[in-house]
Amino acid sequence: MKQILVLQTSARSQGSLSREYTNELVKVLGERHPSARVITRDLALHPLPHLDETLLGGWTKPADHQTAEEREAASRSDVLIDELLASDTIVIGSAMYNFGITSTLKAWLDNVMRAGRTFRYTEKGPVGLAGGRKVYVVTARGGRYQGSPMDHQQPYLTSAFGFIGIDDLDFIHIEGQAMGEAEAARGRAEAASAIEGITIG
Ligand SMILES: Cc1cc2nc3c(=O)[nH]c(=O)nc-3n(C[C@H](O)[C@H](O)[C@H](O)COP(=O)(O)O)c2cc1C
Structure with a gap:
C-alpha cells in the first residue's frame, strides 16, 4: 500500500459517523502500512462543480476551440484522475x-x-x-438497508467503480442511527467490529 486517497463527504463537519469511522479505518490501514501516504479530499468542505457544459467542452472540444473556463474544468478533472490513479487504496466516508x-x-x-x-x-x-485498486466505503445511515432495494449506495458505487475497472470493494455500514439508542449502538458496534476485522492484502 503506497497511497491512500480519503474522500470525506458528510455535510456534517461535527458529529459525523462516516467521518469518524472512516478516520478510524484509515488509522488501522496506516498502522499496518506505516509507509503509506495519506491524502484527504474533503468534498463537503470543498465541493467540486457539477458536471456541466463547461466540463463537457473541456473534455470534447479541440484545444484551440476551448474557452479558458473549459480548459480549467478539464484540467481540474485531470488532477482528480491523476490523484485517483496514483492511489492504490481509496477510502470513502x-x-x-x-x-x-x-x-x-x-x-x-x-x-x-x-x-x-x-x-x-x-x-x-x-x-x-x-x-x-482497493476501495473501502464506510456508509452511515439512519435506517437499515443492507440487501434492500432502497439501498442506492452500495449497488451504485459497486457499478460505478466496476465500470472503471475497480471491482475490489469492501463496505462497512453504520446502520440504524435514527432507530433509537439501542439500534444505533448496535449499528456502531457492528461497524467497529468490521473495521477491527478488516483483512488487508
Ligand atoms: C438530508 C438528509 C437525508 C437523509 N436521508 C436518509 C435516508 O434516505 N435514509 C437513511 O437511512 N438516513 C438518512 N439520513 C440520515 C443519515 O444517513 C445519518 O444521519 C448518517 O449518520 C449521516 O452520516 P454522517 O453521520 O456521516 O453525517 C439523512 C440525513 C440527512 C441530513
Missing part, C-alpha cells in the same frame, strides 16, 4: 442522503469517470482502465 450517496461524491465521480482516462469504449463494450 459516505453519508446516506435520500437513499443514495451525497451529491458531493457524485460530483467527484462525474469528474473522474472519463472516457479515455478511466474507461474506454470498445466494440465489445466498455473497458475499465483504473483496475488494481
Whole structure:
C-alpha cells in the first residue's frame, strides 16, 4: 500500500459517523502500512462543480476551440484522475442522503469517470482502465438497508467503480442511527467490529 486517497463527504463537519469511522479505518490501514501516504479530499468542505457544459467542452472540444473556463474544468478533472490513479487504496466516508450517496461524491465521480482516462469504449463494450485498486466505503445511515432495494449506495458505487475497472470493494455500514439508542449502538458496534476485522492484502 503506497497511497491512500480519503474522500470525506458528510455535510456534517461535527458529529459525523462516516467521518469518524472512516478516520478510524484509515488509522488501522496506516498502522499496518506505516509507509503509506495519506491524502484527504474533503468534498463537503470543498465541493467540486457539477458536471456541466463547461466540463463537457473541456473534455470534447479541440484545444484551440476551448474557452479558458473549459480548459480549467478539464484540467481540474485531470488532477482528480491523476490523484485517483496514483492511489492504490481509496477510502470513502459516505453519508446516506435520500437513499443514495451525497451529491458531493457524485460530483467527484462525474469528474473522474472519463472516457479515455478511466474507461474506454470498445466494440465489445466498455473497458475499465483504473483496475488494481482497493476501495473501502464506510456508509452511515439512519435506517437499515443492507440487501434492500432502497439501498442506492452500495449497488451504485459497486457499478460505478466496476465500470472503471475497480471491482475490489469492501463496505462497512453504520446502520440504524435514527432507530433509537439501542439500534444505533448496535449499528456502531457492528461497524467497529468490521473495521477491527478488516483483512488487508
Ligand atoms: C438530508 C438528509 C437525508 C437523509 N436521508 C436518509 C435516508 O434516505 N435514509 C437513511 O437511512 N438516513 C438518512 N439520513 C440520515 C443519515 O444517513 C445519518 O444521519 C448518517 O449518520 C449521516 O452520516 P454522517 O453521520 O456521516 O453525517 C439523512 C440525513 C440527512 C441530513
